[in-house]
Amino acid sequence: MATGADATIRKNEDKRRFEVMVDGQEAYLTFADDSTRLWLLHTFVPPPLEGRGIAGRLAKHGLEYARENGLAVVPLRPYVLACIERHPDYQDLVE
Numbered sequence: 001m002a003t004g005a006d007a008t009i010r011k012n013e014d015k016r017r018f019e020v021m022v023d024g025q026e027a028y029l030t031f032a033d034d035s036t037r038l039w040l041l042h043t044f045v046p047p048p049l050e051g052r053g054i055a056g057r058l059a060k061h062g063l064e065y066a067r068e069n070g071l072a073v074v075p076l077r078p079y080v081l082a083c084i085e086r087h088p089d090y091q092d093l094v095e
Helices: 054-068 078-086 088-093
Strands: 010-012 017-022 025-033 037-044 072-075
Touching: 017 054, 025 054, 037 054, 037 078, 054 072, 054 078, 054 088, 072 078, 072 088, 078 088
Parallel strands: 037 072
Antiparallel strands: 010 017, 017 025, 025 037
């Protein structure tokens, strides 16, 4: 089973989120976007999966997606803001 560190994150366009399955449970980061911006809205990690770094992986994935697609990031959740503060190489993405 995937542990979180090796699970593949995918973009689910229909549900407007980045998601990952770990131990049969789904964690995700919801988003909204337009042609220039990516709003990172909400992270959800089921309680049994907490403490495994999954929310951090989702946040970094969203930030990398923005970088690769030339989008400015509008981080609306404290968790995503904290991730950006811990990793200043993402500061240039913040609008």
